Amino acid sequence: MTIETGYNFGYLDENTKRMIRRALLKAVAIPGHQVPFGSREMPLPYGWGTGGIQVTASVIGPQDRLKVIDQGADDTTNAVSIRRFFAKVAGVATTERTSGATIIQTRHRIPEVKLREGQILVYQVPMPEPLFRLEPRVSETRRMHALADYGLMHVRLYEDIARHGHIAISYNYPVMVGGRYLMSPSPIPAFDNPKMHRMPALQLFGAGREKRIYAVPPYTSVQSLDFEDHPFQPIRANAACALCGARDSYLDEVVTDDKGGRMFVCSDTDYCNTRQAAREAAE
Amino acid sequence: MSELTPGFADPVLGAQSCFRAILEAMSRPGRLQRVAGIDQPPAPLGVAAAATMLTLADADTPVWTDAGRAAEDWLRFHAGCPLVASPAEAAFLLATGRMPALATLAQGSEEEPHRSATLIVEVRTLAETVGWKLTGPGIETEHRLQVAGLPADFLRQWAANRRGFPRGVDVVLTAGPWLAALPRTTRIEEA
Known part of the structure; x- marks a missing residue:
C-alpha cells in the first residue's frame, strides 16, 4: 500500500504525540491509574477505537509490525480498517500473526498465544471508569480511587451472589492492579483476565471518547475481584x-x-x- | 549568544525512537536503553538527556534546569519550553549538577498523582547486572542497576518518595547515550 503524503508520520501532529507520550509515561509509572489526555478528533467515530488508535499512533515507528484484532478476529471491518489506516499514514508492516507483531491493537480480546517481552498490547477502551455504573459523578469516582475506596464494587459483586448464586459478570470484569487501583480491563471476556496478570508485554489502554489513558507495566499483579468463598472463575x-x-x-x-x-x-x-x-x- | 547546535536530525522519527526507549525504560525499571539521533547535544548534556527533553518537553511543560546558558538557549529554541527558576513549579527537571531534593518537587495529588514532576539526572555512569537490587512492577524477579553520581542520601530520598505512592516523582537517569528509569513504584535495595 502506498503511504499517504500530506500527513505527519502516524497521522497525529507532533504536539499531540508529545502530550499523549507524557500521559503514557505517567500511566506506566502509576499502574491502573487513569490519566486524562486531550483526545483528538480522528477520521473515524468514537466507539471505533479512537483511543487505541491515538495510543498506537504515538508509540509506533517504522520498525514496528502491527497486528489489529477485533473480538479476536483479524478480518473484521474494524481490524482491517485500522490496519490499513496505519499502513497508509505510517507505512508500517502489518501482520495477522500474534507472535510476529511488535504492537497489537485489540478490541475486546487478548490473543491466546502468550505475549512476550518486546510486545505492546494496546486496548481500545469504551468506558475506562470501572465504577461508572455504581457512581456516575466523576468527581466522586476520582475521590474513591484516591482513597482506594472500592467497597461499592464489592457490594455489587455480593449482590450478584445473593441474587444469582455466583458473580454474574462475563466481560469487563473489574480487576485490582498492583494491589492499589481498581481498573476496567476493557470489555474483554472474564476468560482473558488471568492473562493480564504478570504479562511480560506492556499493556496500554486508550479511551478516546472518555479521554483517558492507563497502563499495566510488565510483570504487574492484576487480580480479578472476588471473595474467598466465591473465587473468580473464568467462563x-x-x-x-x-x-x-x-x-x-x-x-x-x-x-x-x-x-x-x-x-x-x-x-x-x-x-x-x-x-x-x-x-x-x-x- | 552561543552558537546553537541542531536538535534531532529527524525530529519525527528521532522523537519516536527516543520515546520508545523511555517507555521501555519506564516499563522495565533499571534496564539500560541507548538513545541516538542528536549529533551535538549542548554541553554539558549527553545525547540521552538532550533527546529526552526534546521528546517530552514543549510549550505546555515548565522546565527547570541547572545545565547553564548554552543548554537553556538550546532547549528554548528546539523545545520551546518555558524555563522556571523554582524546581517546585517544573513538570520536567534536568539536573546535571547536584539534583534537587525529590521532596521539593511537584508530587501530584491523591486524586491526580500524574501531575507530578519527572526528574532527569545526568549521572557519571550507569551499569546493569551490578549494584542496587530493583523490584516492583515491570520487573520479573529483580533487575540490577549501578549508578555513579547521585547524592549520598538518594536511597533515603527514594524510600520516602515510594512511601507517598500514588503521589511521587519519577526519575530518568542518563549517562551519555544511555538512559534508565525509576518509576515511583520501584523498590531499591542496596546490594
Whole structure:
C-alpha cells in the first residue's frame, strides 16, 4: 500500500504525540491509574477505537509490525480498517500473526498465544471508569480511587451472589492492579483476565471518547475481584472449536440456521488458523 | 549568544525512537536503553538527556534546569519550553549538577498523582547486572542497576518518595547515550 503524503508520520501532529507520550509515561509509572489526555478528533467515530488508535499512533515507528484484532478476529471491518489506516499514514508492516507483531491493537480480546517481552498490547477502551455504573459523578469516582475506596464494587459483586448464586459478570470484569487501583480491563471476556496478570508485554489502554489513558507495566499483579468463598472463575463455553478442536481457547457461538443450529469456533482467528494449518501439515 | 547546535536530525522519527526507549525504560525499571539521533547535544548534556527533553518537553511543560546558558538557549529554541527558576513549579527537571531534593518537587495529588514532576539526572555512569537490587512492577524477579553520581542520601530520598505512592516523582537517569528509569513504584535495595 502506498503511504499517504500530506500527513505527519502516524497521522497525529507532533504536539499531540508529545502530550499523549507524557500521559503514557505517567500511566506506566502509576499502574491502573487513569490519566486524562486531550483526545483528538480522528477520521473515524468514537466507539471505533479512537483511543487505541491515538495510543498506537504515538508509540509506533517504522520498525514496528502491527497486528489489529477485533473480538479476536483479524478480518473484521474494524481490524482491517485500522490496519490499513496505519499502513497508509505510517507505512508500517502489518501482520495477522500474534507472535510476529511488535504492537497489537485489540478490541475486546487478548490473543491466546502468550505475549512476550518486546510486545505492546494496546486496548481500545469504551468506558475506562470501572465504577461508572455504581457512581456516575466523576468527581466522586476520582475521590474513591484516591482513597482506594472500592467497597461499592464489592457490594455489587455480593449482590450478584445473593441474587444469582455466583458473580454474574462475563466481560469487563473489574480487576485490582498492583494491589492499589481498581481498573476496567476493557470489555474483554472474564476468560482473558488471568492473562493480564504478570504479562511480560506492556499493556496500554486508550479511551478516546472518555479521554483517558492507563497502563499495566510488565510483570504487574492484576487480580480479578472476588471473595474467598466465591473465587473468580473464568467462563468458557463447554465445547471444542468446530474448526481446530481447541479446548483451551475462548469460543464464539455462531448461529448457523434458523432451526437452532449452532457451532462454537475460536474467537482468536490467528490461533485457530495456526492450529488448522498444523493439523493439515501433520496429516 | 552561543552558537546553537541542531536538535534531532529527524525530529519525527528521532522523537519516536527516543520515546520508545523511555517507555521501555519506564516499563522495565533499571534496564539500560541507548538513545541516538542528536549529533551535538549542548554541553554539558549527553545525547540521552538532550533527546529526552526534546521528546517530552514543549510549550505546555515548565522546565527547570541547572545545565547553564548554552543548554537553556538550546532547549528554548528546539523545545520551546518555558524555563522556571523554582524546581517546585517544573513538570520536567534536568539536573546535571547536584539534583534537587525529590521532596521539593511537584508530587501530584491523591486524586491526580500524574501531575507530578519527572526528574532527569545526568549521572557519571550507569551499569546493569551490578549494584542496587530493583523490584516492583515491570520487573520479573529483580533487575540490577549501578549508578555513579547521585547524592549520598538518594536511597533515603527514594524510600520516602515510594512511601507517598500514588503521589511521587519519577526519575530518568542518563549517562551519555544511555538512559534508565525509576518509576515511583520501584523498590531499591542496596546490594
